[in-house]
Amino acid sequence: MNTFVFKSFAFAGLILGGCAPQTYRPATLPLYMQGSGLAAIHPVVAEANPAPTSPVKTPSQPQEFTLNQAVQRVLQADPRISAAFENINQAQADLLTAGLLPNPQVNTDIQLLPLTQTFTVTRQGGPPQFDFNVAMPIDWFLFGKRAAAMVSGEQGVDVAEADFANTVRLRIAAAISAFYDVLEMQAMLELAHENQDNLARMENIIRNRVAFGGVGTIETDRIRLSIFSGRRDVHARELELAAALNRFRALLGIADAVPVNVKGSLEVKSLVKPINTETAFKWAEANRPDLASLRKQLDKANADIKLAESQAYPNVTPMVGYTRQFQEQAIGFPDANSWMAGMNVSVPIFDRNQGNIGKAKSVYSQTQLNLQAQLVDLRAEIDQAVQTFTSAYQFLSNDDPGQLDAAKNVRDKITQAYELGGKTLIEVLDAQRTYLETYRVHISGRSSYWHSLYQLNAAMGKQILQ
DSSP states (O other), X not given: OOTHHHHGGGHHHHHHHHHSOTTOOOOOOOGGGSOOOSOOOSGGXXXXXXXXXXXXXXXXXXXXEOHHHHHHHHHHHOHHHHHHHHHHHHHHHHHHHHHSOOOOEEEEEEEOOOSSSOXXXXXXXXXXXXXXXXXXXXXXXXXXHHHHHHHHHXXXXXXXXXXXXXXXXXXXXXXXHHHHHHHHHHHHHHHHHHHHHHHHHHHHHHHXXXXXXXXXXXXXXXXXXXXXXXXXXXXXXXXXXXXXXXXXXXXXXXXXXXXXXXXXXXXXXXXXXXXXXXXXXXHHHHHOHHHHXXXXXXXXXXXXXXXXXXXXXXXXXXXXXXXXXXXXXXXSSOOEEEEEEEEXXXXXXXXSSHHHHHHXXXXXXXXXXXXXXXXXXXXXXXXXXXXXXXXXXXHHHHSOTTHHHHHHHHHHHHHHHHHTTSSOHXXXXXXXXXXXXXXXXXHHHHHHHHHHHHHHHHHHTSOOOO
């Protein structure tokens, strides 16, 4: 089995590692994002790492996708993946903001100017003076406010990365499911056409027998009813195929009217043995990006508590200034230059950031509960995925490979016997229905196998079964 599909998760590692700001290196990426052998194919880095491109197609020429090509197209063109990537950019912007130093404050004024008459030695006033002060907050350094904000911002980037990886996981899984839905509907439509052709041949046989007086015209009416039923089945299968193709088109981000086809097969060359629930659950705990996101959210919530606590410390702003006093005209003394130093300190008596500290602690508790709930849901999801895949595996393992050929042989022999007058029309139609149902089970069984295999891999967050 080609491992391209779920190794595509690794492309996120290339994107995320290349987009982090220089002042921050993300923590070690989870297993599902490590070890990429693929080129980055997200539009953000497409220029630096160009993906293989297909020949340009005219609007009337259908686009055909293999499974690997479909997954690649999803990663390139799915707007939901691109939208999720913007959350990383936003988190990095928050981190950049958290690391910026506060701006210095400049204050200038001129005061003690004469209002109604000019100051002189005999009419003294003022003297007028010009002040220029520069202040710079230092509490961000003294009490670690900036460092706490940067830690929180770093954790926010990690959360955004994990959420992005989870979006990639879900969209890839949805694309794979849609791909096999199309294959299944195509096979069902081909079977419906085959059934229609068999009924048409049967109608010709009946007409010949009626012409020679072998059977009555009632059998002509019976076969026509079956043909009408077969036409309805063809129409229903066409609608199902159209719906599957539309879902597939939407996942691939194709908004125009270009026809879309898939290229693949439902046949299973070799069966993959199932694994037990506990093993699958351990893999999921280690690889699921939504769990990684919740764990990172815990780290961020803890960092937010420390940030809120640091904000309770006072604001400290030292300042220095220059003053020019214009004394000569106002009081008869030479003009003078002087300087000043001071400090503004807030006194946290009433507001000690109690509300934000309490809120941050509540968010931490809430995230812990969400993680516990997600683990409970994950076990149920894994158990269901394992059982579904095991059932599909057992069905194919116990399936008689010759069953379909046997049903076809029975149908053909009874048809030949009917043509010679040895069987009734009811027996022919019953053999045809048996063949039809056997073939449908054959198609559904293989489709269920592929669906459940990839769904289990998606539930574990990594292609374990291959």
